[in-house]
Amino acid sequence: MEDQLGRIRVVLVGTSHPGNIGSVARAMKAMGLSDLVLVDPQRFPAAEATALAAGADDLLARARVLTRLEDAVADCVWVVGTSARRRGHSVPVFDPEPAARELIARASGGSVALVFGRESSGLTNAELDRCTALVQIPTDPGFSSLNLAAAVQVLAYACRTAALVGDSGSAPGGGVERHATQAEMEALFEHYQRVLVQIEFLDPEKPRHLMRRLRHLYQRAGLTANEVRILRGILTHTERGGGRPRTGS
Structure with missing residues (x-):
């Protein structure tokens, strides 16, 4: 289980509030995730991030900071983008639980990624094109606004639950070819x-x-x-x- 969770990478794109980065690190560590990548954050490192990490400072210390999303996911065999709407994309769209099961399954064959966009506008269409699937959290249609760290917590919990249940889904077994990165x-x-x-x-x-x-x-x-x-x-x-x-x- 720990090996699979360790291969799930959380990628934050264009984060504007450093406190959210700290809160995300805390949410990840509580669920056993440890691979954090920041793409073009507006401010990092920052005292607000460290304060809200609340003990997950080690994740912040190891976090990689890159300028392009494609570099953040280059070695991944499956990339799931978070989006509140499909925007005309024809890749598979999952709810959190099936997305988590698939992430755990594919993590048996290499690194996988969960990609989160900007607090105000999410991921661009070009960034969503880099994703092999999308995940949507079924919030109340009357108030669909979800804090970045809360969204990470929902999906990290779903991944940990899937790993604990041992639902390996379509995990590659012996002799099966690896997926393309x-x-x-x-x-x-x-x-x-x-x-x-x-x-x-x-x-x-x-x-x-x-x-x-x-x-x-x-x-x-x-x-x-x-x-x-x-x-x-x-x-x-x-x-x-x-x-x-x-x-x-």
């Missing part, structure tokens, strides 16, 4: 875009939503690292102008 997926998407422009299937001046739709399609598929290599091999062959078609036996 976000860095491998991003490299695939960049390769796709380059080739689609080359074969004039994609107009870079008028891209519409083609790349976003392809991104969501492959994110839903849950590709393994080997499947990504196969797709990139096909793209490389296409870049080189193809070759004589091979007849199957």
Whole structure:
């Protein structure tokens, strides 16, 4: 259980109030989570963060501060973004409990991430595009405002409960290939875009939503690292102008 919880990374994007960072650290430590990454926080380190951590200072001391979300999740095999609304995205949307079960399951095969956005505006569409799934906390429609640390506490508790129950869901077992990391997926998407422009299937001046739709399609598929290599091999062959078609036996 501790190994799986230790692989769940909490990523805070653009946090404006340092006290919220401290409160998040406290919520994480109480549930056995320890991997905290801050993307472009407005103020950190700060005395307010330390004061509200209330004993979780070690998490703050180990927290990594990065400038880009893609760097924060590059080595993750599954990334769940928190959002109060879908905003037209076609990736899977979970309630907290099933999201937690899936996080625990996939944590058996590598690091996973829970991504939280800004206090006032949440995650941008571009940031949500970096997520393989979304989670929504079913708050009262009449008052859906939820403090950042409270949202982290809800999902951290759901993860700990899933780990305690031992619901490993679709956890990869022996001999099963590992899922592709976000860095491998991003490299695939960049390769796709380059080739689609080359074969004039994609107009870079008028891209519409083609790349976003392809991104969501492959994110839903849950590709393994080997499947990504196969797709990139096909793209490389296409870049080189193809070759004589091979007849199957």
